[in-house]
Amino acid sequence: MHDISENPRIEADVIVVGAGFAGITAARELKQAGKTVALLEARPRLGGRSLSRPIGEGKVVELGCEFNGQPDSISARTGRSVGIGSHKVYDRGHRLIDDGGRISRWKGMAPKVSPATLVDFGQAALRIERMRREVPQDAPWQAPHAARWDRETMYSWTRRNLRTRGGRALMGLMIEAGMAAAPADVSLLHVLNYANGTGGFRAMTTVTGGVLENRFDGGSHGLALRLAESVADETYVGAAVRRIRHAGDKVTVTGDGFEAVGGRVVMAVPVPLADRIDYDPPLPAYRDQLSQRMTMGSAIKYLALYDEPFWRADGLTGMVISPTSPVRATIDSCPPDGTPGVLTAFVTGPPARELAQLSAGGRRAVVLGELARYFGPRAGRPYELIEQNWMAEPYTRGCYHAYAPPGLYTEYGPALREPVGRIHWAGAESVPHEFGSMSGAIYSGRRAATEIVALDTGERPEHLLPTAPLKAKGGN
């Protein structure tokens, strides 16, 4: 790994911009295919939205993406291929649901809510499951009812299809906790597509059997770094890209004090960040208007560290869900051996936007107050509270991922991955399937590499794509 200031003039067959899972994968695969590559990263570190913090004894807590879903997810399989296994997230005991201050325990499929709420939410979830099966994972805009489903917000759909206050609140929570966006932000089609990527609507927020079931040994960030090892010589940090000149038969990628020249470029950053690069010549309107429209979700992640996971002794899994609290969800994020105790608190969607405007002390007080309300006074006194506000990170600008507002898929969908001349698009949001996840990012990196390699062989890239993305279940 080099600092770009030491190598301010680079040449390679392919320049890859962004060293998250997508960019690292693209660089690896291109190198393996015999191409010379240069992987440029704006930050001083690799891994994108994955980020670990060491907490002693070789253990880490995860400030970014954390869950890899089911054992057959693309990310889990990738982990195993480089010797990184997974372990189950703690899921024994009762979960909690908080509804405007009334906290109750629950177990099994459904929280303790009124039968009317349960029936209402259940029928809606079933309807979503039926609809999502009609959405092609590779091209959601080709679903039979794509136009209609893409033109309304998830909020409107919920108002029309759920009758109870409680049912609507649960549906809102699914979107806010599962996607870090408000139901008004996203189209119904986006939710259906997203649910396809996670292996089903319920799986979006489920531990056992869902996207939250497993975590990488040593953390997701560790996997990113392991994968990056094979392209260490080709990796340059501190390289914030500002301009891409792509006329003629070369691409020139420039930033403060550096220049990288290649035959092609892979943009492996979230669409809203790719939008902030100066392209010369300008991108066609079709792609430009897509990138204007995609936006990052809103999430702040908190990690509260305790001497031990005391909630387990109380028969609790550590999971809380709440449609009313700014802490929309919590989960047990302890290391595999259970020490120290770690609770993750997710502040997502509108509460993240509101909380971000308080002082650091104000935010801390709110989060600790909510943890104490859920798990008792001890939860309000962690020995450390770590805050990671992804919205404030200049090279991320939101989490968990970008989302599609109404109209985006049907008006601009194909522009998500259609190359513009010598510019190829990767990133977790450039694939409709397993959208926004580590798996999606890895898949997108392979797809971009495959596209470029295919240009040499003359084969159509579709024939070269990695197998079985359709059946694999995603993670986050």
Added chain:
Amino acid sequence: MHDISENPRIEADVIVVGAGFAGITAARELKQAGKTVALLEARPRLGGRSLSRPIGEGKVVELGCEFNGQPDSISARTGRSVGIGSHKVYDRGHRLIDDGGRISRWKGMAPKVSPATLVDFGQAALRIERMRREVPQDAPWQAPHAARWDRETMYSWTRRNLRTRGGRALMGLMIEAGMAAAPADVSLLHVLNYANGTGGFRAMTTVTGGVLENRFDGGSHGLALRLAESVADETYVGAAVRRIRHAGDKVTVTGDGFEAVGGRVVMAVPVPLADRIDYDPPLPAYRDQLSQRMTMGSAIKYLALYDEPFWRADGLTGMVISPTSPVRATIDSCPPDGTPGVLTAFVTGPPARELAQLSAGGRRAVVLGELARYFGPRAGRPYELIEQNWMAEPYTRGCYHAYAPPGLYTEYGPALREPVGRIHWAGAESVPHEFGSMSGAIYSGRRAATEIVALDTGERPEHLLPTAPLKAKGGN
């Protein structure tokens, strides 16, 4: 007016970025208040989204914003203050409505559609009028039902509140032709706010009594240039801004080969373009996430030039509306003396996105074919057809203006104009009232100037704002 390359080091009290109506106005007012200013424009020309093309004999056609609404609009009053009057758009005779190929003439309030369609559209329009009166022009997010109105798309509202196919089509046309966005793109609250700015929902697409009633003598671009005369010495073109450093007590604005240092900066460019600047330190999440979410509409404007306005002899005004053709609307854009004949064809919303993907010849064939279908074969043979695709302009990237997707106003609204330290926001989209129009742009420039002047006097800027924006009717 200078080229920035001749003056690559500038200092002034205030740096104004963008020389459209907003930036020109801000620079004028600041100078008048005794500040030194520098007005930076990326293009080689001034005027932003206003643009004239000379067609001989001192006449022009207008490739950008063209209509200034009613005589009491802010832009019309501004014109008169510098000796530029207005003239009426030709509106005698019958208009045409095209519905899937069936073309019929109409006059008065309503096109010739079935009584059921008429009643259906009428009740919906009335409902919109009632709702919009509840929306405060300065802060639409404070409307009593703001949350609900902001969470659904105009498409959803139309589906729920109109019953006939024809009524829904007309409602869609109002949004697409009036706002250059699809009904699925915008929230109901945005439509209500927009209708407030135009003086009523019907006025959005109306000639006599609406926003299309008047045009500036010599064109809107002429007004922009006239206004810019008083800051000619302070104006620098070819100055595309890439970075704004705003730590400490100075603002440093840089681009390729130039640097402008000031005490404050006014960003007078559309929000989606302000989003593409590198801010150091980064903008707070609240503003950053706003700018990720706002996006420019989709419009291509065509001007067809003929020896004479032959449609007038046929008893036609030159206006067509069509919910089904890619040419959603046309209007008579002849110079005041009626020579040459000029028809403007608006391709807006989804058709603009589709058409932009054809070849130049393909687009031309489609537009001429539609004009011939509306006005006879002669209309298909103009002596010149001018195309202006605002989506492809790198320093505009869409028209007529930016719009608010669902959730934007209620989640991020105040960030539209809340200064970030030494950065002040202007631009037609930074004012909720008369949003997106020349009037809105001019008002926003005054507001930003007033904000900065107020910092010296210690008065609250609200007390210093120009009078009566609430009652004035806007234009486009």
